Amino acid sequence: MSDRQKGLVETKNEVVPHAINRRCARHIYANFRSQFAGAALKRYFRQASRSYSAAGFNFALYKIKELKPAAYEWLLKIPAEMWSRHAFDPRIKNDHVTNNISESFNHWVGELRSKPILTKVDGLRAKLMSRLQKRKQKGITWSGLVVPNVVKELNNVKEESRKCHLLVAEDHEFEVQDDNINYIVNLREKKHVIAGFGIYLAFHVGMQHWEYLIEERI
Template structure:
């Protein structure tokens, strides 16, 4: 339709023409997105310009929505595919777990409402029990779909200090109830965890997470996310000097350094010292961690990195999200297997890299021998006794991480032995 205003012609597009244009753009969207799923809206607009079409932002939005629904399915319909998906997981990936929980308040209700789903594959269980440290981080994040679901994750560390996803769940919200449901199946699938197992769970203490695992897996030691502790501390007691003292308290491997840094906080701000004293030291200070774990992590970067790794899948329908995570983890595990087959050393590459850094740090230390395996090392104003037979050092880092500290490394280099041994 063309109308004339003051001698100028203006094209007016009717609602029916707008919908037809959006449908045409959507068809082009489907063709482009199938070949280039990573293409953005700006890229699509550039493709449309090749056909002489100048779509508006709303046309692009509607067209992309239609195209994604045609390729991936709608968010609502995706939930109906989950029972069949769970059955296929059990058939084609035996010994895996895929549990779905529905809300069915009465028997008259024909279609129960989806609440949550828990998934973990056999390769994840075997890898955790065979090659990971008994240290697991837990966290949750909101999904970007229309129903406000959350993604609950459990992530461990493998022998190369790389992320090792253990399980994930999609739930209606993040609270003590959903986390208790998560830990019920986590303990059932990966456990049972006896009191003899040195297990540690890291959390940010938010939304009932720590209350849930203390109830479901009471034998696991709690470790708190230090960055979250500091964020709460900073709200009440801001200051750059206090921040430095806090991280000095948290990162110290020996009790002497811990108490010394904590005394500085007490002298500077007694209320901040009281606030930190209420938090169990064993949950956030390195020197009090169990050495059997061989993990000195005080921040929960492993789960945050995993959530970032999930990426655009957070906005996909639930079926596409679950299948997309399975594919990404399968590719990641196979790639690590291929890399592992090329290693010629018994020590993983990341550990070798740490050894090289350590080789630069011991140069400023002074060695005082007692026997071949027992000696003292003077480092600045402190002197540390090292016992290579027992793999201990008074600095605490040797027994806490299982890796050579700079004091032990100095004694090994003096004996002209390789650090990797």
């Protein structure tokens, strides 16, 4: 994932030509906002970038088109697989739409970025030792096998799943009715598709949604 700084795309195509390419949605929005500002446009842009389904993505783009046709045309020039979750390559088990992780790492590294390679490596070693020790001490205070933030997220997903209706097809396959969208869920293959559309989704949080629902209803 990149912010398309000068030279990045060309270097990527030369060094790793077959690598999957994504663009940071935050940087896309910064360029988008410079031409098409507004709270509603921002909301629908975020919805489009974070949608796990083509239906949600298309709905958000439709609303953008209603508000500002030129903004809709601007977004169509960027391939969806570069910035929207629903179109990400399912082989890449990561659904991040921004490059915040790499930018946070660069900030954490700090002045070591400009040091000679041996000084940099030794500095990173020391920083990692300190960080791992702090994490260990914090982890000792936790109960259970799952970290608190993940438990909180899964509990939220579990609560949201209560509005869904479950139909059993066979031992490992189910139809889940969620509002006006039906999903075919296969727990054995760890995937779900939107019934009638055949759109493949394979993201962990999405699967947790269905696994919690099915576990409770069976």
